[in-house]
Amino acid sequence: MADKTRGTTLFVFFRFSAFLFCLLLAPVPTSSHRPKLRFGLNGEFKILQVADMHFANGATTRCLDVLPPQKAHCSDLNTTVFMSRVIAAEKPDLIVFTGDNIFGFDVKDPVKSMNAAFAPAIASKIPWVAILGNHDQESTLTRQELMKHIVKLPNTLSQVNPPEAAHYIDGFGNYNLQIRGAAESSLQNKSVLNLYFLDSGDYSSVPYMEGYDWVKTSQQFWFERTSKRLQRVYNAEPNPQQGTAPGLAYFHIPLPEFWSFDSKNATKGVRQEGTYSASTNSGFFTTLVTRGDVKSVFVGHDHVNDFCGKLKGLNLCYGGGFGYHAYGKAGWERRARVVVAELNKKKGDVKAIRTWKRLDDQHLSVIDAQVLWTSSVNGSVASRL
Ligand SMILES: *[C@@H]1O[C@H](CO)[C@@H](O)[C@H](O)[C@H]1NC(C)=O
Numbered sequence: 350m351a352d353k354t355r356g357t358t359l360f361v362f363f364r365f366s367a368f369l370f371c372l373l374l375a376p377v378p379t380s381s382h383r384p385k386l387r388f389g390l391n392g393e394f395k396i397l398q399v400a401d402m403h404f405a406n407g408a409t410t411r412c413l414d415v416l417p418p419q420k421a422h423c424s425d426l427n428t429t430v431f432m433s434r435v436i437a438a439e440k441p442d443l444i445v446f447t448g449d450n451i452f453g454f455d456v457k458d459p460v461k462s463m464n465a466a467f468a469p470a471i472a473s474k475i476p477w478v479a480i481l482g483n484h485d486q487e488s489t490l491t492r493q494e495l496m497k498h499i500v501k502l503p504n505t506l507s508q509v510n511p512p513e514a515a516h517y518i519d520g521f522g523n524y525n526l527q528i529r530g531a532a533e534s535s536l537q538n539k540s541v542l543n544l545y546f547l548d549s550g551d552y553s554s555v556p557y558m559e560g561y562d563w564v565k566t567s568q569q570f571w572f573e574r575t576s577k578r579l580q581r582v583y584n585a586e587p588n589p590q591q592g593t594a595p596g597l598a599y600f601h602i603p604l605p606e607f608w609s610f611d612s613k614n615a616t617k618g619v620r621q622e623g624t625y626s627a628s629t630n631s632g633f634f635t636t637l638v639t640r641g642d643v644k645s646v647f648v649g650h651d652h653v654n655d656f657c658g659k660l661k662g663l664n665l666c667y668g669g670g671f672g673y674h675a676y677g678k679a680g681w682e683r684r685a686r687v688v689v690a691e692l693n694k695k696k697g698d699v700k701a702i703r704t705w706k707r708l709d710d711q712h713l714s715v716i717d718a719q720v721l722w723t724s725s726v727n728g729s730v731a732s733r734l
């Protein structure tokens with residue numbers, strides 16, 4: 350009995366301490382509680398993009414567009430197995446889900462489906478983030494409810510929206526992540542690579558502008574402010590740096606400028622369907638090129654396009670369809686895109702950004718390796734400074 354009382358007293362004490370501790374932390378934004386991302390001692394930071402899982406109910410959800418002999422034994426679980434394999438093969442530092450994570454229309458319980466869809470990433474203990482596509486909310490949860498659930502899952506760095514912009518920004522799932530220099534280097538406390546995640550919405554609700562949604566003016570405004578703020582910090586003491594740190598932007602629906610490429614003049618990869626962007630051009634491409642820090646945009650949405658093309662110094666890259674319950678092309682393997690940023694060993698800033706894709710075949714074949722950007726004086730950074 351006595352022991353029990355003592356236990357309770359101790360418990361109350363601990364609870365009270367925890368409460369005080371939380372009070373102390375209260376003014377600090379939640380992001381400071383989360384693990385900080387930085388380059389590894391090998392001088393690299395690797396990102397795995399998973400586009401369009403279209404996960405539904407697991408074992409009972411059949412695959413679309415696989416070869417006739419593959420039909421009988423193929424379900425959402427193949428998507429799960431592919432993810433576990435590619436995570437094990439690449440050991441990324443961050444996993445990015447670029448929307449249509451679940452195919453809401455076929456989903457019975459969106460919370461269950463989302464938890465199952467992200468399960469291999471959660472099990473890997475690798476930090477991960479997700480944004481939404483146009484199909485995620487087609488079940489019983491709204492886009493806001495979906496993001497509110499995602500941010501509570503283990504090891505995620507996703508945010509519903511940035512606190513400083515929450516009162517004006519459109520959509521749910523706009524945020525920025527900063528990747529600091531390698532430990533023990535002079536840039537260990539500076540962000541040397543900036544990631545932007547944006548909610549490209551689902552369907553237009555504007556009369557006379559039907560079709561898919563777009564990155565709104567409020568989001569572009571937030572992007573521009575954030576990019577300028579990050580540059581000020583990058584250029585400031587201690588260890589002031591020149592120019593901007595490179596950035597990468599991830600969202601779901603392609604910009605209309607993705608239309609500028611076909612299989613022949615994309616730098617790598619193929620076009621096998623149209624670009625299903627918004628029917629209007631919201632100018633985000635111009636905003637990105639004008640600002641100049643983002644070197645590549647990564648989207649999903651059009652599953653059987655997987656190219657990168659370079660327009661006005663900005664790379665436009667598709668991830669390529671990942672999920673088996675998503676439409677695809679029978680015999681054309683499901684795939685994932687990997688991006689690696691590499692540090693300049695001497696200065697500690699980013700020297701190059703490369704990409705390749707992994708196919709879901711027996712050997713997880715690597716294809717279409719290419720350099721997206723380098724910091725050489727002849728590179729795009731110098732011409733914009
Ligand atoms: C899906 O997984 C099953 C069971 O492991 C396997 O037999 C089948 O080949 C996979 N299908 C595809 C298309 O990868």
Ligand SMILES: *[C@@H]1O[C@H](CO)[C@@H](O)[C@H](O)[C@H]1NC(C)=O
Binds near residue numbers: 534535587
């Ligand atoms: C980085 O920050 C840590 C902790 O504040 C500090 O001890 C260290 O000296 C800083 N290093 C550099 C290179 O700025």
Ligand SMILES: *[C@@H]1O[C@H](CO)[C@@H](O)[C@H](O)[C@H]1NC(C)=O
Binds near residue numbers: 609610614
């Ligand atoms: C690529 O080729 C297509 C078709 O020939 C053309 O319309 C487009 O302008 C080209 N794009 C670039 C960036 O050269």
Ligand SMILES: *[C@@H]1O[C@H](CO)[C@@H](O)[C@H](O)[C@H]1NC(C)=O
Binds near residue numbers: 726727
């Ligand atoms: C930049 O380009 C010039 C002329 O093409 C070349 O001579 C020089 O070696 C290049 N510099 C670097 C660092 O690539």
